[in-house]
Amino acid sequence: MVLIGVKLINMKFTKQNVKEWFDYKDGKLYWKQRPANQIKVGTEAGCLNSYGYCRVRFKGHEYMIHRLVWLWHGKDLIDGLQIDHINQIKTDNRIENLRQVDVSTNKLNNKAVYVSYCKTKDCWKAYGPAVYRKQKWIGYFKTKREAEEAVRLCLEAASAV
Numbered sequence: 664m665v666l667i668g669v670k671l672i673n674m675k676f677t678k679q680n681v682k683e684w685f686d687y688k689d690g691k692l693y694w695k696q697r698p699a700n701q702i703k704v705g706t707e708a709g710c711l712n713s714y715g716y717c718r719v720r721f722k723g724h725e726y727m728i729h730r731l732v733w734l735w736h737g738k739d740l741i742d743g744l745q746i747d748h749i750n751q752i753k754t755d756n757r758i759e760n761l762r763q764v765d766v767s768t769n770k771l772n773n774k775a776v777y778v779s780y781c782k783t784k785d786c787w788k789a790y791g792p793a794v795y796r797k798q799k800w801i802g803y804f805k806t807k808r809e810a811e812e813a814v815r816l817c818l819e820a821a822s823a824v
C-alpha cells in the first residue's frame with residue numbers, strides 16, 4: 664500500500680507500470696527505481712521463498728517474479744489461470760520458459776510429487792494428477808522406477824485427453 668496524505672492506496676503491478684520499476688534480462692528483473700533505502704538501482708530484484716520460487720516484496724505485498732516477468736512482456740494475467748515453468752525449474756523465469764495454463768495442466772507438468780516410499784509396506788506408491796482436488800491413486804510398486812513409469816503413462820494418458 665502507498666501512503667498518500669492519510670489515505671492508503673493499494674499498489675498493484677500491472678503490465679503498464681511494471682516496466683516503470685523493473686528492467687528485464689535473461690529471466691531476471693532488476694530495479695529501475697529504489698523501492699527502499701537499502702536497495703540500489705540496478706540490483707537484482709527478489710529472493711527465493713520457502714517453496715523455491717523467486718519473489719519480491721514491494722509496498723507491503725509479495726509478488727512472484729514469474730508473474731511480473733509475464734506482465735513485463737505485456738501479457739495479461741487471466742483469472743483462474745496460473746503461470747507454469749515449462750522446464751519445471753522454478754527459478755528459470757525466462758519468458759520462453761513461461762506459459763499461462765489452467766490448474767490441471769499446471770499439475771500435469773509436476774511429476775516429482777507423484778511417487779513416494781511407503782515404509783510400512785516396503786514399496787513405492789504412485790499417484791496421478793489431482794482431478795477436482797482428488798488425487799488419483801495408481802498403485803504400489805516394488806521399485807521406484809516402476810512407480811515413475813506408471814506415473815509417466817498416467818500423465819501421458821491424461822494429457823492426450
